Amino acid sequence: MNKWIYIIPIFFGMVSCNENDDQPKEWLFEKVVALDGINPIGIAADGNDIFLSDGDHNRVLKVNSDGDIMFEMDGFDRPMHIDFGKADMQITDKMKTSMLKERALFVPEYGRDSIAVMRDNKMDYLILNDSLDAPAGISVYDDEIAIADFYTNRILYYNGSEWMSFGKEGNAMGDFYYPTDVQITEDKIYVADAYNNRGQVFDKTGKVLAQFGQDENLNAATGIYVSENEIFLTDFENDRVIVFGMDYQVKQVLETSIDKPTDLIVIDNMLLITNYRNGEMVRYTLQPIASEEK
Template sequence: MKNLIYIIPILFGMISCNEQVKQPKEWQFEKTIALDGINPIGITADGNDIFLSDGDHNRVLKVNTDGEILFEMEGFDRPMHLDFGKADLQITDKMTTSMLQERALFVPEYGRDSIAVMRDNKMDYLVINDSLDAPAGISVYENEIAIADFYTNRILYYNGSQWISFGKEGKALGDFYYPTDVQITADKIFVADAYNNRGQVFDKTGKVLTEFGQDQNFNAATGIYVSDSEIFLTDFENDRVLVFGMDYQLKQVLESGIDKPTDLMVIEDVLYITNYRNGEMIRYALKPIMEK
C-alpha cells in the first residue's frame, strides 16, 4: 500500500507535464511598430537582423526589433520580397563574372527585371540565362533558388544544377495570375498566387500538388511564409493574415493591427508582418490560448 501511495503522485506529475506540453497555442497581437518613412514590401532576416525592402523609395534597410533604422542600402529599382542565402551560381557586377562564395541578400528588382545580390554593401547581379519580367519574390534554400516572375505568370526555379520554369497565366490548378511571393522548403515550393486569391504548392519538378485558401475570400494574396508547422498567407485588400496547418486547413485569422499586409516572417515564436500603407511592422507572439 505504501508503494501505491508513492506511485500515485508521480503518475499525476507525469500527466500534468504531458498536459503542459500539449497545451494549445495561438498567435496573439503584441504591438504595432512604427517605421519612420518606410513603406515596407518585403521582410527577411539573417539571424536576428531584420531587413525590409522599401519599394517606394528604392532602398533596402536593416532595422532592429523596435523598427529603428540601423543602415540603409540605396540604388535599387522597386525592390520586392527578398531573402538571404547562398547558392552556387554566377554573379556579375556588369564588368566581371564570378561565383557566389558566401551568404548574401537576394533582392528582386521589379523595375529593373533583375536580381540584385548584396554582400558588404556591394551590389552584384545574379546571372540568369533567361529573361525576367518584374520579379516580385525570391526564395533561397540551400543550393536552390525560386523566383516569382510577376508578368510572365511563372516560377523560375534553380534546382542546384539547372534552371526550370513552370506555370502560365490562367485560373486552373497550376496556373498563376500574377505570383508575388515564393518559398522553397525541403521538398516543396509554395507560391502566393496573388490575383487567383490563393496559395499553391508544387513539387521540385514543377508539378502542382494542391491549392489552399481558395475558399477563404482572399483579395490579393501577396506574401507567403512557411514555418515547420504552419503556412501564413497575407490578404492585402482585406487587411488580414490567414494561418494554415500543414494539412492546408485554416487554423487562425489574424486581423488586429493589420492594414494592407505585404509580407511576413517568423523568428522563433514571434511573427512579424509588414503593413505597407501605414509604414508599420506588426508583432504577434505564439502564446497559450489560456493567456488571452
C-alpha cells in the same frame, strides 16, 4: 533508494515540460512598431537581424525590433520580396568569382527585371540565361533558388544544377495570375498566387500538388511564409493574415492592427507582419491557448 528521490522529481518535471510543449497555441497580437518613412513590401531575417525592402524609396534597410534604422542600402529599382541565402550561384564577374559561400541578400528588382545580390554592402547581379519581367519574390534554400516572375505568370526555379520554369497565365490549378511571392522548403515550393486569391503548392519538378485559401474570399494574396507547422498568407485588400495548417485547413485569422499587409516572417515565437499602407511592422507572439475555467 535515495536515487529515486532525485529521479522521480526529474521524471515528473520532464512530463510537465512535454505537456506544456504539446499545449495548443495561437498567435496573439503584441504591438505595432512604427517604421518612420518606410513603406515596407518585403521582410527577411538573417538570424535575428531584420531587413525590409522599401519599394517606394528604392532601398533596403536593416532595422531593429523597435523599427529603428540600423543602416540602409539604396540604388535599387522597386525592390520586392527579399530573402537570404548562400551566394553560391553565378553572379557577374565584378566580384571575380562565380562561387561564393558567404550568405547574401537576394533582392528582386521589379523595375529593373533583375535580381540584385548584396554581400558585404556591395551590390551585384544574378546571372540568368532567361529574361525576367518584373520579378516580385525570391526564395533561396541551400543550393536552390525560386523566383516569382510577375508578368510572365511563372516560377523560375534552380534545383541546384539547372534552371527550369513552370506555370502560365490562368486560373486552373498550376496556373498563375500574377504570382508575387514564393518559398522553397525541403520538398515543396509554395507560391502566393496573388490575383487568383490563393496559395499553391508544387513539388520540385513543377507539378502542382495543392491549392489553398481559394474558398476564404481572399483579395490579393501578396505574401507567403511557411514555418515548420504552419503556412501564412497575407490578404492585402482585406487587411488580414490567414494561418493554415500543413493540411491546408484554416487554423487562425489575424486582423488586429493589420492594414494592407504585404509580407511576413516568423522568428522563433514571434510573427512580424509588414503593413504597407501605414509604414508599420506588426508583432504577434505564439501563446498557449487559455483553457476555459470549469
